[in-house]
Amino acid sequence: MSILKHKLFIVLPILVLAIIFVFSLTMIPSINPTPKNLPIAIVNEDKGIDVPQQGKMNMGDLIAKNIQTMSSFKSGTDSSVKWISVESNAKVQEGLNRQDYYAALVIPSDFSTKQASLRTANPVSPNIQLYVNQGMNALASNMAAQILNQVIESVNNKIRTDLLTAIDQKGGTLTTKQAAAIASPIVKQVTNVNAIGTHSASGNAPVSLFQPLWMGSIVGGIVFLFIKRKFVLMTRKEKLQANLLQFIWGVVLSLVAGYSFTWFADLWGLNIQHFNDTALFLSISYLSFFLMISAVLSWIGLAGMAIFMLFLFFGTPLLTTAPELLSTFYQDWILTWLPMNFMVKGLREIFFFGHGLSLNHATIVLIWIGVVSFIVLMASSFKRNAKSELLVEMHSLDS
Structure with a gap:
């Protein structure tokens, strides 16, 4: 059969093996965690x-x-x-x-x-x-x-x-x-x-809130990418206006996501003692993630999705594990650089340490991630676009 001669048919076993190997690496942090120092x-x-x-x-x-x-x-x-x-x-x-x-x-x-x-x-x-x-x-x-x-x-x-x-x-x-x-x-x-109390997902409530918020940030970034692609933005001014609108709409989305998600979590039985503090912190986290994802997608397109899906799969097991239970490599080179790690840290302080929303280390880092991402997003307005430049040139010839 001709299908047997197709290159993808022959490569498929190797591709499956490679995917299984890559994602099996997510198991390492949770296999026999032993305390060190x-x-x-x-x-x-x-x-x-x-x-x-x-x-x-x-x-x-x-x-x-x-x-x-x-x-x-x-x-x-x-x-x-x-x-x-x-x-x-x-x-x-x-x-x-x-x-x-x-x-x-x-x-x-x-x-x-x-x-x-x-x-x-x-x-x-x-x-x-x-x-x-x-x-x-x-x-x-x-x-x-x-x-x-x-x-x-x-x-x-x-x-x-x-x-x-x-x-x-x-x-x-x-x-x-x-x-x-x-x-x-x-x-x-x-x-x-600093007891975890009841209805706290056995102390893992901060991690439980990560995945829905992260996925909501990804969806928001992708939808805006498609919206901008639908409209041919020919000039830098149009691109700047579109990116600025994306930021403003991201602020609106962050408030909707933060408050609705906190309400849902409380409705489903999670113990939310500081509603407004939790909702505002989740809004800051959402906006930070939304801007970061939007900035990357604005430069490299949908290919950037692979980065954030890897963050999701590799990050979740690490967020539930204390740094002292991880190898030095995971502590220094993976966990420290995960943006969602700061969201989890901030939520722990609100949930279990009664600190409320403040400009602590976790909040400051999230704000800086958002600021840098905003700058990168706006800088993409000056990126050359062959299709837009061609349309501009055709428009000038017609006129």
């Missing part, structure tokens, strides 16, 4: 205790040092945790709200006093406070919580062994109260800060 704060407020004939003893210092030197979670290159020493509980709360740490471990001021009581007839188990910063990233914060639970369990095992050895050497017996205290030498108290 996950920032966790550690605070030691223990005031210590005076021990007769031994002087000052601070068990909090010893615990903090042991935690930071544990082989599984040691601080350093390619370790799972990056322990960050912080002065006080108040300072660590500020850091959690600034998204500096995924979690924090706080040793209280009476730790040594209660620790010493475990060897007495009236033992009182010391507390350690654990803070889990849920709003930063649900997956990473859960990993941080698991790491801290393992840390406390390891410390508990060591203290339990030391206490039992000391009691055994003295040939003593345990009371019921002592046995209960030794069973759990340290009591952990876990607090979720």
